[in-house]
Amino acid sequence: MDHLKNQEPFASSSQIAHFAHFVEVTLIVELSAEFEEIPLWAIELTASEDGALGIPNIKLIGNIHGNEAVGREIILNFMEYLRTEYDTNTTIQWLLNNTRLHFLPTMNPDGFAVSHEGMCIGEHGRRNGKQGDVEDLNRNFPDFYHDNKIPRQPEAKAVMKWMDEIPFILSAGLHGGAVVANYPFDTVRVQTSQPINPPSLTPDDDVFKHLATVYSQNHLRMHTGVVCDEGKKFEGGITNGAAWYPFSGGMQDFNYAKHGCMELTLEISCCKFPRANLLPSLWKENKMALMYYVMEAHRGVTGQVVDSITGLPIPKANLQIIGRNITFHTSKNGEFWRLLLPGKYIIQVEAPGYYTLTQEFSVRNFSVGQLPSLTKLEISLLNSTISTTIMPETLPPLTTTEEINEAETTIFVLETKTVSKLDYLFRKLERNAESTHSDNKGIKTDIFSCFVSMVLIEVILFAVL
Template identity: 30%
Template sequence: TTPDEENEPEIRLPANMHGNEHIGTEITLYFLRHLLTNYASNPQVQDLIDNKEIWILPTINPDGKVANTRRNANNVDLNRDYGYFWDGWGGSPGPCSQIENKVMVQHLDENDISLEYNYHSVAQYVNYPWDYHYADPPDSQHIIDLSQVYADSANLTVTNGYDWYQVTGCIQDYTIGTSGALAWTIETLEPSSSSAIDQICYNNRDALMDICERAGWGIEGVVKDSVTSNPLYARVEFMNPDRVDIYTDPNLGDFHKMIEQGTYDLRISANEYAPKT
């Protein structure tokens, strides 16, 4: 068990996976500074830091950032390389082929992420899944409602990803499809002046403050061995109504599924254990 691991919903904010889309780095660093400098004076900041686990990743394409290129140093578009309905777009030679994405996948496996926003800057959208397929994702009305919360604060427009344009192999679809987290792609305009940088950072900070407190609103629990109380790496199936499965955090056995208010049948299973419904 890692010493800093607590039973909390986890939020992940990866930015700049397209190395020439720089404002996401500023948005995430600004949000980080906001959290670090206002803990003592701002009860909402205090609540977030005390009750959520927040992963802030200002660039997940460092070579592309330095070179100011969309793709990484291998000339692969990292947002076409993820392994959920991967289709070889963007120069990707295989699903999750790039080291930048392998570490993100490992991070997703090792943690129970509830909420993810990844940042881009070629449009002004809160882009919700799916990107690869025209069908609405499970729990789509809940996802659209949460999209609107972010959009209202950040002064953006809500769009379905596929409706805007189809993408395969993106991080958003991978995160929601394989981990059951809720995940969005945020698109903001790349700023044209320094004052525009500040305004974009303020808007997205306000949106993140509004939405991050909702991380984990839904169903949560801890899965343990009933004899030894050791935490288990378990699958949590949402059987009725059917929703995307989630997995526990192997360190503590905790899970946090953001989901609409209602009644759900769950089935919990782990290797070498009888499932429980």
């Protein structure tokens, strides 16, 4: 892996052009790290149509710890695998036609630069900085339970900005030093002195366990419970983060708590920086696990939130799945995504200036060998300036025959009620006139009654019109 240190971060312009021969690739320089000014490059890989709605975004990040270098190479191999197999593999065609995959092969080039091949254990190069000794980037994010006072590093800021701009639904951080799929939370509300750490569970524990199991079961060894250097044995090759060892400021917790994006920490090799001759076997172990993992982005719900009158998208709306109290948000196009297992759910949608809406929906199951598909919703919010009791003067613009018929029915009902009131007044006045006549009050009284009747009728008609 040392040969990469003398090249541009991940790919030359000629390599990118060759890659783009099959599918669209976007190369984005997110920032220059403040220590060595090494750029972080994120690459988007997709064959989906420009502007197509409902396409889920996935990201894979490697090398957040500079001395854990396997993830960097596995991500590069995965990109190349998708490119070379696109024309002949129908599953990969479906994946790239219906998904946007984003890759950040190295998040900590500073730490990687001071690490070296064959360094299986230890902390040298783990952190960022010129000597790899400044901050642990996987302790540098806002925490769900605690105020993280560690100075925010430029690499963490870049990833946070990236997540603000792109609504990721699924993510993974690739690490080394163990072989296990680790799921949130890593953080705990209160530290305990128990000899065995209790798990810190999210409201979506069922989804996280499912995702971790998908990766572990499709990894060639992880599901067997690999033990590294007298380390812990993980049942089924999965673990809750806090149950392994708790800490604050982790990237996977931030993804979920801030954005509703499901992220796992994938520990994929016992040796943090193995010899290059071991890379082919490590790639083979992880290839199908990565494939099945990214396909999980199509299990759940997607949709668009729009204004019920204008039909325009509503960005930054707040959404929750009832019973799963983690808020996620609509994109600039009003789109949203949420991973869920098969079942019935209720979604709640709120946006400033609109009435809150709840809507039921179902996520269906898929048989083995069947490609998954997101449940699609269209959610229309009513502007809160519009009265829910519609009067003629506040009726919205009419655009469809159904709306016109509904409005005409409303006006007809109002007119019927008004006519009934007028008829009642006429009859009452007639009875008064007859009574006056029978009492011999004279024709002047009758004329006066008629005059009063005419005045009352004009007042009522003026009020109606």
